[in-house]
Amino acid sequence: MEGNSKKSSTKGKKDDLYHVIHKVPSGDTPYVRAKHAQLVDKDPETALVLFWAAINAGDRVDSALKDMAVVMKQLNRTEEAIEAVKSFRRLCSKQAQDSLDNVLIDLYKKCGKIDEQIDLLKRKLRAIYQGEAFHGRPTKTARSHGKKFQVSVKQETSRLLGNLGWSYMQKSNFMMAEVVYRKAQMIDPDANKGCNLGLCLIKQGRYADANSVLDDILQGRIPGSDEYKAQKRAHELKQELQSRNFLPESLDLLGLDDDFINGLEQLMNERGPFRSKRLPIFEEITPFRDQLAC
Secondary structure (H helix, E strand, O other): OHHHHHHHHHHHHHHHHHHHHHOOOOOOOHHHHHHHHHHOOOOHHHHHHHHHHHHHHOOOHHHHHHHHHHHHHHOOOHHHHHHHHHHHHHHOOHHHHHHHHHHHHHHHHHHOOHHHHHHHHHHHHHHHHOOOHHHHOOEEEEEEOOEEEEEEHHHHHHHHHHHHHHHHHHOOOHHHHHHHHHHHHHHOOOHHHHHHHHHHHHHOOOHHHHHHHHHHHHOOOOOOOOOHHHHHHHHHHHHHHHHHOOHHHHHHOOOOOHHHHHHHHHHHHHHHHHHHOOOHHHHHHHHHHHHHHO
16 A cells, blocks of 8 residues: 555656646646647647637636637637637636737737727726726736746836837837837836837937937946847947938938038927827826826
8 A cells, every 4th residue: 555655646746747847737627638739749729629628618718718819829810819819708707808908919919900909008008097907906917938927017007008109110100109119118118119219210310319219228228228139129220320321411412401401300309209299199198107106
């Protein structure tokens, strides 16, 4: 009997180690089998069938729906994933709704549904402004690459604004994107959004402003500036900025003097920010930003 007990104990430890290594839950339910097919067997088609079975059986529906959408995205079935999330999120808990919104935002981005992405991002920002984010708590637990970490309301607001700014950039609405990125940087600055802000300014022809933003990154004055990707992108944008400095010389061929060019650039740099402040998103975000600053 004692020998059987030791064998059983050893087998149990091996099973636990197996689940830890492969990051799959234990048991023999449809959801567990789906995760095994997804992560261990690397068989997305089978995983998809089993995730559907888990949802129909009411087995960890919150996780099954999110994971199924991820697998559908991998299989380039993004439109189907969007419809699945919209149709079955009513079966999920209230706590899962925020995560499902994030899944939808990612799916909209994947298939180019920019207007839908903007609408959802604005609704999530409005919920933060109304105090509905994180169910009234100042932070929430998030997960990335299997690791858990805490996210504050300020960080979430800045992240959503960053996504919103990128959405406007995809529509070539660089003025609106600039306003949103500036709001994000006021709340929780980082080098990645700083690079995007610099690009918005370049696209508007406001080279002096863009140069200032990029210098902040290259000289390490913004969080995340020391990351290789941020430095590389800032350098690339600087090179683009330098290439555009040939613009005054080409215009001079048309007989326009330097004073005219310099005056035009100054006018653009001075007037641009004031035009931006009258955009609707500024009024929507400013009260909440002021509230955070208190």
